[in-house]
Amino acid sequence: DIQMTQSPSSLSASVGDRVTITCRASQSISNHLNWYQQKAGRAPKLLIYLAATLQSGVPSRFSGSGSGTGFSLTISSLQREDFATYYCQQTYSGPLTFGGGTKVEIK
Amino acid sequence: EVQLVESGGGLVRPGGSLRLSCAASGFTFRDSAMTWVRQAPGEGLEWVSSLSGSGASTLYADSVKGRFTISRDNSKNTLYLQMNSLRAEDTAIYYCAKSGGDTSWYGRWFDPWGQGTLVTVSS
Numbered sequence: 001d002i003q004m005t006q007s008p009s010s011l012s013a014s015v016g017d018r019v020t021i022t023c024r025a026s027q028s029i030s031n032h033l034n035w036y037q038q039k040a041g042r043a044p045k046l047l048i049y050l051a052a053t054l055q056s057g058v059p060s061r062f063s064g065s066g067s068g069t070g071f072s073l074t075i076s077s078l079q080r081e082d083f084a085t086y087y088c089q090q091t092y093s094g095p096l097t098f099g100g101g102t103k104v105e106i107k
Numbered sequence: 108e109v110q111l112v113e114s115g116g117g118l119v120r121p122g123g124s125l126r127l128s129c130a131a132s133g134f135t136f137r138d139s140a141m142t143w144v145r146q147a148p149g150e151g152l153e154w155v156s157s158l159s160g161s162g163a164s165t166l167y168a169d170s171v172k173g174r175f176t177i178s179r180d181n182s183k184n185t186l187y188l189q190m191n192s193l194r195a196e197d198t199a200i201y202y203c204a205k206s207g208g209d210t211s212w213y214g215r216w217f218d219p220w221g222q223g224t225l226v227t228v229s230s
Contacts, residue, residue: 001169032215034215034216034217036152036217038152043202043219043220043221043222043223044144044152044202044217044220045218045219045220046216046217046218046219049207049208049215049216049218050208050215050216055218087151087152089152089154089216089217091208091211091213091214091215091216094157094166094213095154095166095168095169096142096154096157096166096213097154098151098152098153098154099151100151101151101152
């Protein structure tokens with residue numbers, strides 16, 4: 001099974017900060033990496049698919065990069081509505097594993 | 108607008124069974140693979156199972172293999188998850204999601220997701 005390791009598990013940041021979350025796969029997954037945002041009490045929402053493609057309707061301050069085993073999600077200027085938990089997920093092969101999540105909190 | 112609405116959750120005793128449903132609308136259901144993902148209280152996301160549009164191909168997490176069965180009725184635009192031999196560790200919110208991307212039968216991403224249905228396994 002492919003293990004997905006996210007870091008950090010949590011972070012505190014201020015509005016306007018640049019934030020980067022990383023995700024590492026235990027083996028190469030090409031670009032089959034997605035990022036989801038989940039706010040408290042809500043269903044997850046797709047932000048980025050295939051490592052770097054922004055889902056329709058997602059603000060351009062979100063961006064993704066990487067391939068192989070190393071990936072990152074960057075929020076260029078953190079907004080109040082971005083405080084949430086973020087998950088990476090690989091869909092290279094089954095089981096379709098998620099990372100443990102990164103909780104972004106207000107400093 | 109694509110909509111997914113889960114139902115069927117509730118309280119069940121260990122060893123019991125439950126069937127979840129996911130009613131889909133706003134897209135051609137039979138053309139889309141579908142997926143179940145769960146989230147235990149206070150925990151992260153765990154992929155459970157995926158099913159091809161035709162229903163011919165399935166994939167299960169090891170944690171549910173042999174106990175859960177994913178299925179669909181394309182005439183009713185509905186996805187199901189039959190859960191048998193339930194355990195306390197199956198307690199979670201269960202989400203259904205539409206798979207996207209056509210380079211694999213199970214899709215390459217999940218979007219959108221339903222609002223989820225809570226399953227509680229407890230005596």
